[in-house]
Structure formats: C-alpha cells, structure tokens
Amino acid sequence: MKITLKVDGVEHKLDVDPRTTLLDALRDRLGITSTKKGCDHGQCGACTILLNGRRAVGCLALAVAHQDAEIVTAAGLADGDELHPLQKAFVEHDAFQCGYCTPGQIVSAVGMMQEAEEGWPSVVTEDPNAEQVELTDTEIAERMSGNLCRCAAYCNIVPAISEVANS
Template identity: 65%
Template sequence: METTLTVRVDGRSHHLTIDNRTTLLDALRERIGNNSAKKGCDHGQCGACTVLVDGRRTLSCLTLAVTQEGAEVTTAEGLGAEGELHPVQQSFIDNDAFQCGYCTPGQICSAVGMLDEHERGWPSAVTAPGEAAGLTHDEVAERMSGNLCRCGAYAHIVPAIQEAGR
C-alpha cells in the first residue's frame, strides 16, 4: 500500500508517494536525495541516522516516513543559517571531534537536540535529584549515549558539545 504525503526537510517541502513500510531514513536518502543521515545498524542502536523532527531527536531508521506528514525534519545539512555553520558544527570542527566522519551528522543532530533538552531542564539518568543538570562530562556522555562512534572520537566529541553549550 502506498501513501502520498508532504514532509519538510531542511526547510524545503517534498511531496512523496511511498510504500507505507518506508522508513524516514530511506525516504531521505533514496527518495529525497539527502544523504546526511547515515544507515549504520538499521536497528536504532548506533544513532548514525539521528535527525531532528520538529526539534526532537529521532532515529530515522526506526521511524516510518508516513508518520511524518507535515513534520519539519532537520538533518545536519540544514542546521546552519545560509552560508554559516551551526555552533555545534563549528565546535566539532574546532575540537577535531570526528575521525572517519560517518557518525558525525547523527552526532551533531543528537547534540543539538540534547542541548535543547538540557536548556529546557530535562534531567538525564545521571542528573542528581532536585538539582539542575550541568554540562559535565558525565552529563553529556549520558545524554549522548545513543550515538556510537566506531573510531572512538568521544574524547573530542564531549568537549565539543560542552563548548557549544556554553
């Protein structure tokens, strides 16, 4: 069965007729031509496919595209203003927070969503009860635990996110 829908990706509307079983990741990569989100594990375990849907972190490999009618999807490509990098993107560059770069778009989208969650006061598993969460190493590491890096660039990823969050 197919469905016709409209989804906005990085500020542009896309009208698609897709199989109801198509994931958002596959719609982005195969139908829209946006290759920012990567297909890592295709099981929601690595975070390489992380995008922002209406500002919230979303694993696009586990999300059916048909559920995104009218949603605003933002990939790492759509984060910065025209001709400028988003502060998280700039911080990843400044802190050398990537090696092979495969996980980087998902890491960056997750970091942007995570910083928004932190700004809203949402606690994590390591936030002390009754206390406001700081952007400590443990706090950032816990909040980013769903995004894996096979190269092990965590020693630079966490400081990059902390810097961008200041």
C-alpha cells in the first residue's frame, strides 16, 4: 500500500505491507534509528513517538492506519544542532546509562508535559479538575510509568524532566 508520512518535518512516500508498524517503517524503511525496538509489544516505551502531537508506541501502530500523520521522533526534537531542553536536561542530569530507552523517555516526556499543561489528570493528580496539572516528582513518575529503563536511571530521569517542566 502507498502511504505518506511526515516524519520530523519531512514528507515521505512509502510503499508498505499492510502489516508494517510505524516503528518498522521508521527504522527499516526510512533509516530513522532514534526510535528503538525494545519489547515489540507496547510494554517498554522505547519506541515512543509523537503521533499527531500525542504520545504513541510505534510498535503497536500500523503505518497504513496513519496516512498523512505527523510524526516526531527523538531526532526531530532538536532544532538543528540545538538540543531540545529535555535532551539537554537528560545530559546535564546524567539521566541515562546505556541510553537505549533515552529517546523514548525524552519523546514521552515531551508528550506528557503537553498533556499535563492541557489539564489531563493521572491517577495521582490531586485536583482532577485543575486546568493545568502540577508536575511533582510523583506525578512525573506516574505519567512516565510506560517507559521502562533497564538500567534504573529513574533517580536522574525524574529530576531532568522536573527541571524542564517546572522552569
């Protein structure tokens, strides 16, 4: 099937098998390797992308279902050589060890901060009717729980996100 995807601001026309996931289309067809293949079951978050502005795991999304979608990967967050504030914070806080989960963590954090700004409550949100959710460490940890880190760098991931979210 022929589809068009806009990835990191660039339009791509692809001919894909209907069973191809967005993750496989990004990595295997477009060579965008910042999106990682971890569990391939939607459980680890290594393949997190922004799909039309919302967090999604690329391994569970079929490419053909997202014709003309706008996709942002970790590679697309930077502005040329200027890192995104969350990318900078992860470096400054040493919020990674092996780094495999880092792209998914950062993309997920970008989407999570937008959700909180829009007032989307989580199970730990104190006031579910608030127009904007305060991103405490507990709130960040809960909202990022779909992104796993095998190295357990959470003690640095949460402060890195908190610094950007609360600045």
